Amino acid sequence: MTEPNEKPLLEVAGVTKRFPGVTALRHVNLTLGRGEVLALIGENGAGKSTLMKILAGVQEPDEGSISVDGAEVRLDSVLTAQKHGIALIHQELNLSDNLDVGANIFLGREPLKRGFIDKAKIREDSVDLLKRVGLDVSPDTIVEHLPIGQQQLVEIARALSINARVLIMDEPTSSLSQHETERLFEVVKDLRSRGVSVIYISHRLGEVKELADRVTVFRDGENAGDLKRESISHNRMVQLMVGRDISQFYARKPHEPGAVALEVKGLETPANLGHKLSFSVRASEIVGVSGLVGAGRTEMLHVLFGVDAAVSGTIEIAGKPVQLSSPFDAIQAGIALAPEDRKQQGIVLEMAVRQNIGLPGLKKHQKRFGFLNNLQEGDDTEEMIRRLRIKTPSERQIVQYLSGGNQQKVVLGKWLAMKPKVLLLDEPTRGIDIGAKQEIYLLMEELAEQGVAILFVSSEMEEILGMSDRTLVMHEGRISGELKRDELSEEAIMQLATGNVAEISVT
Amino acid sequence: MKKNIGILCILLFVFLATALGSSSFISAYNLFNLVERSALYGIIGIGVAFVIITGGIDLSIGSLIGLVAITFPFLVITKEMPLAVGLLAIFAISLAAGVSHGLLITKLKLQPFVVTLCGLMIYRGLARWMVADKTMGYGEPQFENLKLLVGKVSQLPGCEGLPGAKQIPVAFLIFVVLGILAAIFLNKTIYGRYLLALGRNEQAARFSGINTTAMIIVAYVICSLISGLGGLMFALDYGSIQPDSFGNFYELYAIAAAVLGGCSLRGGEGSIFGIALGAALMRLLMNSISMLGIDDQLEPTVIGMVILIGVIADEVVKRIAAKRRAVLQARQATAEANSS
Known part of the structure; x- marks a missing residue:
């Protein structure tokens, strides 16, 4: 948590970003303390992704300032953002799945030895990083052979390898199973206890309630409100996101x-052989x-x-x-x-x-x-x-x-x-x-x-x-x-x- | 039309420059030949345009031209078969080539480049093997009537007296008719719209209920059939056919004409009028080089440079337009925001 007289780790003040035809962000503010898990929520198109891209150095804001440790910074590239310890983990993972785990963690920053990639060092450092995210696989495993939940942990390991202090996770659980989700939560909580701050973007309000120290809500590219840990509730979050009574x-x-207009009986799709779908x-x-x-x-x-x-099954339209x-x-x-x-x-x-x-x-x-x-x-x-x-x-x-x-x-x-x-x-x-x-x-x-x-x-x-x-x-x-x-x-x-x-x- | 203004300007410029630099350039004889050859290149350009619009490519055109140009006299003269059999063979060979390209590309999902590159080699080899590399000629009397295809309009029955008929090549007439048909097909029928849509985005076209497989096969068949016709006309015009070289690089000239005329190799774009201009520009350049006494060896270099300049100019214009549009939209957005 932020000490009373300490500068926040990350502060976004009055950031505006326009695209042709639309203002994606209008004077938004956001603060993040050390070792804090901040959930950022909002409907699609509320401007969450735009702000995350700005923080990760992918885009630059038109107005406003970003400060790290109280000093204003200009995040003009992904590299600069990483130097300031900010790493973004995309919803669609950004791994080269034909390469092994170690190669992915150090992609673009390979340690060299006499001009060649120092594989021994990669392996050694990777084992250490993988341990920190609780992933028990060999650094030599090819990424595509890992389930999606473990691939995500590899991404987190990569973020840690650049000494990230701010980890931005965009919808991290959207493709995870229950078990993988729980595992991810443990990792996030562990990171928090080590002083790493996390900005957690999610549509799953249940998760937000479980994980977040604080919630910031965006609506239509503007700040819609903040909720402290004790006042986080499903209804409050929805109200802030939608901005009006949900029933309206x-x-x-x-x-x-x-x-019955559509009747599906025993439908087996090529993607999921052996499962028969029936409904109307x-x-x-x-x-x-x-x-x-x-x-x-x-x-x-x-x-x-x-x-x-x-593959099998029948489809009927209006009984035919x-x-x-x-x-x-x-x-x-x-x-x-x-x-x-x-x-x-x-x-x-x-x-x-x-x-x-x-x-x-x-x-x-x-x-x-x-x-x-x-x-x-x-x-x-x-x-x-x-x-x-x-x-x-x-x-x-x-x-x-x-x-x-x-x-x-x-x-x-x-x-x-x-x-x-x-x-x-x-x-x-x-x-x-x-x-x-x-x-x-x-x-x-x-x-x-x-x-x-x-x-x-x-x-x-x-x-x-x-x-x-x-x-x-x-x-x-x-x-x-x-x-x-x-x-x-x-x-x-x-x-x-x-x-x-x-x-x-x-x- | 608007798109083709750039190339039209280059065309006029080269024409005028050559006319000023060489007195024999505007002789009736030279102009007749220029228009005729432009029309022949234009014809195969129309063919390849169909394929390019789908986002594909056909590299086998030159070899297919060689193959039909050899097969025809081989059957009619060497094997003494009736003329109709020879013509039927041209049709059958072209159809078979187009259908197999289309099937391999759609059903087996092979890349058009690879499929037609193989075609390029296969057809060339067959042509050479069939006649053991012997040169074939079109001098025999059997071909006399067909030669009308590459003659003057005035030689057509009933057309002697028409004004200007002596100056107009029949090939040009065929090109114009073919061009009009192709333009109508592309712009006025649902099938043309299908081709343009699937060339831009095949998936979206398929998701809109279009049978993209059938349409792509149709495009390759049209391309090959037109190449077959072009092959026959080229052969009649040249008269003497070397199996190992006749038609070489014609596919590249046809593709260049299509690209100069505004076809995007990414697919979905193309105008028949532009292709006509592109083909004319290429023939004109070849002609100008010899008329102006530039070293023959430089011909491909000059053509290459002109195409490159044309494409660069096109790209620059597009970027400026895109930038302007972005600025305009941003202004509109701010205006809207202010008014609300």
């Missing part, structure tokens, strides 16, 4: 589910799919959309079995998918809004000899821009230059123009600012009301809790449980998501 933010009206979604129903990263959720949606072929061997088949059957990887799979970034919205319907609306139906495309585009309030200077604007929220609206627009019966959404609000997010929630609501069956995958707990009529939880490729609206809670989901099926009956 997720404008849920109960709706009457109709006939009714018309006018919003079903959430929760689970850890890597639980097989995206893979399941890909099979439902015909991107990957099912369908064969989905390509997205085209799925679209014909009335299924649409807004994929997780929006920029790679959802839209063609270099094409105009209009061309993107028209893309799935080209064949359906084609004129004789395959000529384009420009009239239809124009009408659809105009309707979607108006209905979804897509902020774009014109229908000819290249999608690349739109904000994340508007890009996602283009994705939704292209599918709504196809009038789907079943809408699959994969992380529909990732990387989107809070305003656009709420608009997307309202749209989901509106579509459900019109009879569309919605199946949405989300890693954001609040979104699952707020939006779903029913929630499926996946764990390691199978559906570990199903929660009705009145059974929904973060704890119940986490139990199922980490594979503790037995305890669910108790909670």
Whole structure:
């Protein structure tokens, strides 16, 4: 903890960062004491990642100052940040998985002996560092052979090898099992006791409560509030993050589910052989799919959309079995998918809004000899821009230059123009600012009301809790449980998501 | 159109400079040849554009041209088969090449560079082996009618009296028709849109319900078929075919024409008008070099330099545009922030 008359280890004062079209951070402040675990929370797009990139020296702020040990510093490169003892551990790990553990820890800073890499020294020092993070593997192990949780510990070891005093961890548990998560917590607590400070970014409020000495909340690129250890509570955190009463933010009206629109029986996906998935979604129903990263959720949606072929099992749309061997088949059957990887799979970034919205319907609306139906495309585009309030200077604007929220609206627009019966959404609000997010929630609501069956995958707990009529939880490729609206809670989901099926009956 | 202004300027500049530097440059004979050869390069440029738009490449064009140019007289003269059989063989060979390139690239996910590089070697070897490296000629009377393809428009039946028909090569006519068809296909049909979309982002195109595999195969087939046609026309025009060298580097000229004309090798971009300009510029440069008395040996160097300058200029213009856009957006954002 910070001594009363001591300068904090790290102090961020009045930092502003603008990007073309958006101000990511507006005069934000943050302090971090020695040996303190500070949780930084906020919705997607609240500016957490931007601040972390600034602290790690990846980007420079437009305004404001950063001080380490009371002295103002300029973090103009990752190297400078590291010299000041700041290390960032990315959500997607930054390891060269074809190299061994030791080589990764010392990557770019290899000790030399007569001009050659001194492998003996690497091995020796690595053993020591690995011990500090409680990882019992040989430094000669190739990284790709380690489970993801251990790879993360290797990253932490690397951070320690540069004598990091500030460790920034961005969503460290998003792909960890329960056991690995507990292990990570022990390591973090151990580091704290040795005086290392940690900035811990997470969406899992349960974790934050367990680990954090203090919580700083960002909202829309600004400070929304701070919570001391004793006042950290789930409700307080959510309130600060969302900035309004949660029941208003997720404008849920109960709706009457109709006939079964999507019925999945014994579906086996190529990614998770041996696990059979069975569930159904009714018309006018919003079903959430929760689970850890890597639980097989995206893979399941890909099979439902015909991107990957099912190994076994049946899919029925409105009671009729369908064969989905390509997205085209799925679209014909009335299924649409807004994929997780929006920029790679959802839209063609270099094409105009209009061309993107028209893309799935080209064949359906084609004129004789395959000529384009420009009239239809124009009408659809105009309707979607108006209905979804897509902020774009014109229908000819290249999608690349739109904000994340508007890009996602283009994705939704292209599918709504196809009038789907079943809408699959994969992380529909990732990387989107809070305003656009709420608009997307309202749209989901509106579509459900019109009879569309919605199946949405989300890693954001609040979104699952707020939006779903029913929630499926996946764990390691199978559906570990199903929660009705009145059974929904973060704890119940986490139990199922980490594979503790037995305890669910108790909670 | 706007994109091609730079290359149009270079074209005009080189044209004027050569015209001033050499009196025989603007002779009817030279200009006729220049337009005809430009059209031939333009034709194969259109073919390769389809492949480049998908983000692929076809290195086998020159060898395929060599193969059809050898096979045709080999069947018709040496083997004394009917002309129709020879023409059918050209079609079959080109189709087979295109389909196999497309299948290997889409189904086996091999890289287009590797597949067509192998094609380059395979077709060349076959051409040489078939005739044991003997030069083949197109002097026989059987080919007389086909030679109309590389003659003057005035030689076509019923076209004697048309104004300017004597000055216009038939090849140019074919090129224009092919160009218009290709432009319509790319810009006005859903299939053209498919190609442009998948060239930018194949995954997103597939996720939008487009059968990207079929479209990529179609692109390679179109490329090979047009190469086959180009091969026949080149052969008729040159008249004498060396199996070991005929068509060498034509793929590179075609690719260069496409790139000069605004195709991005990353895929998704291309204009037929630009390719025509690119092909014309390349032929013009070759012609100018000999007209202006520059050492022949320097020809590839000059062409290489001009392409490089063109590409650099294009990139610089793009960056300036991107920067301007960023500044504009930042200003808009601040204005919005201030007003709210």
